[in-house]
Amino acid sequence: MTFIPSLRRPLRWLAAGLLLTSPALAQTPARPQPAASPPPAKPQPAGTLPAKPQPVKPQPAKPQAAKPKPTAVPPAEANVRYRSGKVQLDQGNYAAALAQLEPLAQPTARFARAADAAYLAAVANARLKQWPEAEQLLNLLRTEYPTYPNLPDALFLQGQVSFEQEDFDTALKALAQLPADKLVPEREAMKATYLPRIKERNTWQRNLRRYPDDATLARAYADHLIAGGAYTDADRPQLDELIAKFSLDRTRYTPRPRPVSVRKTSYNVAVLLPFELSDPSWQTVRKNQFVTDLYAGLRLAQDSLQRAGRPIQLFAYDTGADTLTLKQTLALPELAGMDMLIGPVYKSGARLLARYAQEHQIICVNPLSQDGDLVLDNPWHYLFSPSSATQGRVAAQFALNAFGAGKPGLVLYEDSKDDADFATAYKAAFEEQGGKISALRRFNPDVDESLAAAFAGPELAAASHVVVVSDNRRIGPYALRLVQQQPAATRPGVLAPGSWLDNPRLDVSQLNGPTTYFIQPKYYDEQGLGYRRFRQLYLQRQHLPPSVFANQGFELLMYFGNVLSQYGSDFQTSLSTAPPATGAIFEGESYSGGAHDNQVVPIVKLTGLEYQMMR
Numbered sequence: 001m002t003f004i005p006s007l008r009r010p011l012r013w014l015a016a017g018l019l020l021t022s023p024a025l026a027q028t029p030a031r032p033q034p035a036a037s038p039p040p041a042k043p044q045p046a047g048t049l050p051a052k053p054q055p056v057k058p059q060p061a062k063p064q065a066a067k068p069k070p071t072a073v074p075p076a077e078a079n080v081r082y083r084s085g086k087v088q089l090d091q092g093n094y095a096a097a098l099a100q101l102e103p104l105a106q107p108t109a110r111f112a113r114a115a116d117a118a119y120l121a122a123v124a125n126a127r128l129k130q131w132p133e134a135e136q137l138l139n140l141l142r143t144e145y146p147t148y149p150n151l152p153d154a155l156f157l158q159g160q161v162s163f164e165q166e167d168f169d170t171a172l173k174a175l176a177q178l179p180a181d182k183l184v185p186e187r188e189a190m191k192a193t194y195l196p197r198i199k200e201r202n203t204w205q206r207n208l209r210r211y212p213d214d215a216t217l218a219r220a221y222a223d224h225l226i227a228g229g230a231y232t233d234a235d236r237p238q239l240d241e242l243i244a245k246f247s248l249d250r251t252r253y254t255p256r257p258r259p260v261s262v263r264k265t266s267y268n269v270a271v272l273l274p275f276e277l278s279d280p281s282w283q284t285v286r287k288n289q290f291v292t293d294l295y296a297g298l299r300l301a302q303d304s305l306q307r308a309g310r311p312i313q314l315f316a317y318d319t320g321a322d323t324l325t326l327k328q329t330l331a332l333p334e335l336a337g338m339d340m341l342i343g344p345v346y347k348s349g350a351r352l353l354a355r356y357a358q359e360h361q362i363i364c365v366n367p368l369s370q371d372g373d374l375v376l377d378n379p380w381h382y383l384f385s386p387s388s389a390t391q392g393r394v395a396a397q398f399a400l401n402a403f404g405a406g407k408p409g410l411v412l413y414e415d416s417k418d419d420a421d422f423a424t425a426y427k428a429a430f431e432e433q434g435g436k437i438s439a440l441r442r443f444n445p446d447v448d449e450s451l452a453a454a455f456a457g458p459e460l461a462a463a464s465h466v467v468v469v470s471d472n473r474r475i476g477p478y479a480l481r482l483v484q485q486q487p488a489a490t491r492p493g494v495l496a497p498g499s500w501l502d503n504p505r506l507d508v509s510q511l512n513g514p515t516t517y518f519i520q521p522k523y524y525d526e527q528g529l530g531y532r533r534f535r536q537l538y539l540q541r542q543h544l545p546p547s548v549f550a551n552q553g554f555e556l557l558m559y560f561g562n563v564l565s566q567y568g569s570d571f572q573t574s575l576s577t578a579p580p581a582t583g584a585i586f587e588g589e590s591y592s593g594g595a596h597d598n599q600v601v602p603i604v605k606l607t608g609l610e611y612q613m614m615r
Helices: 075-090 094-105 114-127 131-144 151-164 168-176 184-197 201-210 215-226 233-245 282-287 289-307 323-330 333-337 347-360 388-403 417-432 448-455 475-484 498-502 529-542 548-567 572-577
Strands: 012-015 018-021 267-273 312-318 340-342 363-366 381-383 409-414 437-443 465-469 493-497 516-519 603-607 610-613
Touching (some): 114 131, 131 151, 312 323, 323 347, 340 347, 347 363, 347 381, 388 417, 388 493, 409 417, 437 448, 448 475, 548 572
Parallel strands (some): 267 340, 409 437
Antiparallel strands (some): 603 610
């Protein structure tokens, strides 16, 4: 569901399946009106965004003292650009609309309708899913044009922008500032759509305290407890209070007794992976080597569990590289009798298997994905890896202790969903604990101009630390070179992905910075007894050293195989209260508090040639 307004004729809001006319744009004339004369120039407040430069025709030199160039856009040109921007926005050309409208929004442009330009430019950014940029324009609008008559529309859009960045506190605060009689159905529909995305209990409880009379929030939390599988006996008093206060359907929100998880002597586990056995070409075999390695790790864990008296029967299914083959596999009747499902590795297939798991009430574990959206509102679906958002939250907690809150941090991230999820969660968690992020910038690693713009400006030199979120091999050398050019006394620390440690373009001297740390979710101690034993067994069977995918397959089945043996095949409630477990070769696994992705996120640093665990 989208809440960003359509701009055809009067402004309309799409919410809860109803197209409702907003009174906001009804005040905006359809045809351009003569622009007011620009007011006299006045000093601009600190922090004002600069207007984009406009082409300037060369003027003949005059024998008089040089005057400062005016920054205001001529009224006639401004009106033409404004109308053009609105047309482009209406036609869905959002980038073109943004180029026309954003410069007019700046106070330096002295445009009579700058507030409207700021709002419409924020809408264009939202249509492009450029949420941080949209938020920046909305902040400009509220700061520079506080008397804007359509401010409720801006607050409504701020709600969605914050929700999309999982900044639930700011979103609810923005919606609460709306007048009581404005956009009531729309805001409730927005909350009903986004609130179920909250995963952390602390976030729920904090907002329930702040907005004790919010019926939509209360209902969403009750749904989270019952439908989302997060309910425990300790929640009963609060749930009863919400049912009574908001007249909720007690039948719906009375938790049903969970079936007793029957412990068996052996468990059947289906492995659904794209082996692509029908294509024996060397290109396909090489492309799918990671799948073969993953399965080899699973098989070795099966043997280890068998020797420990915890037998697991693996049933491998070739799902191919398309969803059609997966759908055919899911139609097989024997799959419904499995105790657990593992797979697949591609996102389109992951959503199909997640739905199947929920419909048949079979727990499914995704072996590789870090997309936390896959396990939202599905008590039968788990990620073996920490989600990108969990990694960002844990990294922010570490950074506050490592770098302090005295100076702001700087977050730069690659233009991808996982990296954006990390960056957004990092900023929210760091600022929630009292820190400050001076800028949140994304970049395209293959475009030099984009990289230069991300690292430009005074924020790098003034930062306590810089977080660079990208696995692209050119980014590590680029970022570390710029950081190491800063004076040693004020040089910011670096927090980066663990993949940089395997980058052949980086040498030890670049990675050995005293305040350079790496987020390494799949960290393992090569000298540890568990890993050395695993490696020896793998070499004996495969005649090759294990890859990182073989490590993951082994660790996954060792952990969940033991969970099956200990709790049975319906282990969600037991897993949510179980203490963190020490890994067979990795640092460990934890799904406490109802989490459906691993909460253990190791952070390491390189000291000499040795890894040092920092968290």
